[in-house]
Amino acid sequence: MRRYTEMVQGSRCIAMFVLVCMAARGASAITDGLLPNGNFEQAPSKSEMNGTRVTGRYAIPCWEIAGSVEYIVSGQNQGDMVLPVPEGAYAVRLGNGASVQQQLSVTPGTHYSVTFSAARTCAQAAKLDVTVAPDSDELPIQTVYTSSGWDSYSWAFQAKDGVVSLVVRNPGVTDEDAACGPLLDAFAVRTLLPPQRNADNMLANGDFEEGPYIFPNTAWGVLVPPMDEDGYSPLHPWMILSTTKSVKYVDAAHYAVPRGARAVELVSGAESALVQEVGTVPGRAYRMEFSVGDGADGCAGSLAVEAYAASGRVKVPYESSGTGGYKRGVLDFTAAEERTRVVFVSVYYNMKPDGTLCGPVVDDASLVSAESHARRLL
Incomplete structure (x- = not known):
């Protein structure tokens, strides 16, 4: 019964996303900006939580999880460290091998850029696997570029089908302690237009105007x-x-x-x-x-x-x-x-x-x- 309920919740979220896209730019197009519940402000129900750990596969609205995923409140303590959140009040933490994913309604053949915020905790060589099949890359996040500890990362893919799954996974090779997994928040997407070369400039995108989505309320690029x-x-x-x-x-x-x-x-x-x-x-x-x-x-x-x-x-x-x-x-x-x-x-x-x-x-x-x-x- 629980699995049936989870599947219905997941289907409703996908349907909601498609309806939003239909109203905005057509059924096959996504809207540039924050993904549905991209900042995790819509919380799981208490019945699908065990402390900070999320127990239901579809418990976080609009997301599907696998492995040990925690729902983190801004200001939560981890030992002597306070965990801030860059967008709103909530984020998620991925244990070893854990992942979050969301289905996106896209235009086949079009390129998109995903922007999301990440922070490492106590693991020193943290990495994240980002996948939209068949494209996949491993992003190093061990270097911190902001004083808050949070950085926004970008990654691009070409859509092969009309509906694709964006998966972000902690490969789990950096630390045996699940509490040392990376924090994730604020997922957004932007459609990338093909830059053109011309007689006045052989460099395409020489002015860098075409690039990933930048959150308007973050000052760290x-x-x-x-x-x-x-x-x-x-x-x-x-x-x-x-x-x-x-x-x-x-x-x-x-x-x-x-x-x-x-x-x-x-x-x-x-x-x-x-x-x-x-x-x-x-x-x-x-x-x-x-x-x-x-x-x-x-x-x-x-x-x-x-x-x-x-x-x-x-x-x-x-x-x-x-x-x-x-x-x-x-x-x-x-x-x-x-x-x-x-x-x-x-x-x-x-x-x-x-x-x-x-x-x-x-x-x-x-x-x-x-x-x-x-x-x-x-």
């Missing part, structure tokens, strides 16, 4: 973690090449952005690189221009970005007061192959006074042939 080069980046076609470190996607509402509404902060020093591959003509000369500055987030001191492509390389220093501002950088190079990688990397490791990582902001990157650039100047 969204991390874009490293990924397999065959995957689809939330900042497509930009890739983040690293072993465990991320870059931060920031908005003009909370940061100083050189142009437009979005930019990228290189918060991991030389441990992560922002990369895009473009088609070039061997032997032809090219010019790339870009902005380097600080995000007015208190990241003061000597900042510097190194950009390189083919045999060309330039270092653009920027002395920051931590209150905003930027300068333009220029890189001239001659292509050696039909495909050329454009790379941005932070030269230094920078920290704010509170000890959190920060770095230079990169924005408004453009690439044209030297011949096209010369014609513009005429």
Whole structure:
């Protein structure tokens, strides 16, 4: 009887989500923003709780759980540590091997980016497996980029069917204590539009305006973690090449952005690189221009970005007061192959006074042939 009730609850939640989508943008489309009960504010019934542990598979409205999942109240204590919650008053904690999942009504063939907030507790090498079949990636969350302990992460996928399951799982290899599992909160989604290249800019999404959803009430941006080069980046076609470190996607509402509404902060020093591959003509000369500055987030001191492509390389220093501002950088190079990688990397490791990582902001990157650039100047 209980299993039947759980299945009915799950079906009702899926049906509610589809109805919302039908009212907003059609049955096959999702609405950008917070997922249904994406912040876990709709609580499980007390009959399906054992202390903080959720006992019913469909007990959390709009979610399906597996394994040891706890329902956490903001301010709850874990030893000497107080567990905060970034969105509302509730979050969930995943024990070893535990997962939460939600079904999404999507458009087949379309790319989407998922944003969610996560915090590690006492496990030092925490990771999360994020899956929308057949796409799957392991996201490292051991590095903390905010003073609150919570960071927002992004991940992208291409929908293969009209209804897909978003699954986030704690692989459970970091600690035997289930209480050391990661906390999760605030799941949102955004439809990604295919960035276009044109004669004025060979770099697609050079202004970084197309990217993952940023929660309007959070001031810490969204991390874009490293990924397999065959995957689809939330900042497509930009890739983040690293072993465990991320870059931060920031908005003009909370940061100083050189142009437009979005930019990228290189918060991991030389441990992560922002990369895009473009088609070039061997032997032809090219010019790339870009902005380097600080995000007015208190990241003061000597900042510097190194950009390189083919045999060309330039270092653009920027002395920051931590209150905003930027300068333009220029890189001239001659292509050696039909495909050329454009790379941005932070030269230094920078920290704010509170000890959190920060770095230079990169924005408004453009690439044209030297011949096209010369014609513009005429």
